[in-house]
Amino acid sequence: MTEAVARNFILESRLRIALERNEFVLHYQPKVDLQTRSIVGAEALIRWDSPGTGLVSPMEFIPLMEETGLILEAGAWALRQAARDHREWVRRGLAAPRVAVNVSAIQSRQRDFVDAVTDAVGRGAASSPIDLELTESVLMKDIEGNIAKLNALRALGMKVAIDDFGTGHSSLAYLARLPVDALKIDRSFVITMLDDPGAMSLVQTIITLAKSLRLTTIAEGVETEEQAKMLRLLRCDQMQGYLISKPLPMEAMAGLLAVR
Numbered sequence: 001m002t003e004a005v006a007r008n009f010i011l012e013s014r015l016r017i018a019l020e021r022n023e024f025v026l027h028y029q030p031k032v033d034l035q036t037r038s039i040v041g042a043e044a045l046i047r048w049d050s051p052g053t054g055l056v057s058p059m060e061f062i063p064l065m066e067e068t069g070l071i072l073e074a075g076a077w078a079l080r081q082a083a084r085d086h087r088e089w090v091r092r093g094l095a096a097p098r099v100a101v102n103v104s105a106i107q108s109r110q111r112d113f114v115d116a117v118t119d120a121v122g123r124g125a126a127s128s129p130i131d132l133e134l135t136e137s138v139l140m141k142d143i144e145g146n147i148a149k150l151n152a153l154r155a156l157g158m159k160v161a162i163d164d165f166g167t168g169h170s171s172l173a174y175l176a177r178l179p180v181d182a183l184k185i186d187r188s189f190v191i192t193m194l195d196d197p198g199a200m201s202l203v204q205t206i207i208t209l210a211k212s213l214r215l216t217t218i219a220e221g222v223e224t225e226e227q228a229k230m231l232r233l234l235r236c237d238q239m240q241g242y243l244i245s246k247p248l249p250m251e252a253m254a255g256l257l258a259v260r
Ligand code: C2E
Pocket: 029, 044, 045, 046, 057, 058, 059, 062, 071, 075, 078, 101, 102, 103, 104, 133, 163, 164, 220, 221, 222, 223, 240, 241, 242, 243, 247
């Protein structure tokens, strides 16, 4: 117990220093159209480039950042950086796709969430090339508050996706009212889909539900051609996963956009 507390305390102070020293980087994972395989978007995923340790996965530090509130600063940084990287791709004449940034519950619960996002991505006249991913449980918690916030963000041209869909506790009545654009089918269903008829019918049901609500479907964590083929048959719209590409550093993503 005390050991865990001490470990967290050390990690927290290291994360504060890392934020000051700008040690975080975004990697980008392409989202492709399931029919054409052309890149239709990218997801920004944070990593900590810790001197001496190397790249640290967000699973190792996001939970503590959420506990300590550091996620507010890190989240704003991620939005700013994604917008900067997107501008740089455009400046180089690349066909830069829209970039989706993950947003944590702590961020979206802030009263000034809409302003914080707008400040971070810049208040340009043109519509924003940045999209947001929020998890199901976050969106279902404060429905009325979220509807207002999402409407304000979508008015700026941002698209909103529900991340890890199928793992939370969505109320169908609420889902129909939420102003969102896409559902991301959780990786756990994609992995088991071909062996587990239960997972398969769940994926099928999510896609049908999304279609009836006019939402785009994006399958997460697609690793094999068999999975991609099945998802295409089920009329899923987009996929991302190691089959197409792992998350890539900004420059490598630029390289991928250049060969398009
Ligand atoms: P997520 O948003 O659901 O992101 C998908 C995760 O699945 C990423 O892990 C990605 O690298 C991984 N992935 C993608 N395709 C495959 C595949 O084919 N196979 C396997 N095994 N994994 C795949 P990552 O980058 O470690 O991120 C984990 C989670 O951390 C994310 O889940 C997201 O919830 C959170 N996260 C990442 N960046 C941020 C951020 O900037 N802000 C916040 N609040 N959370 C973030």
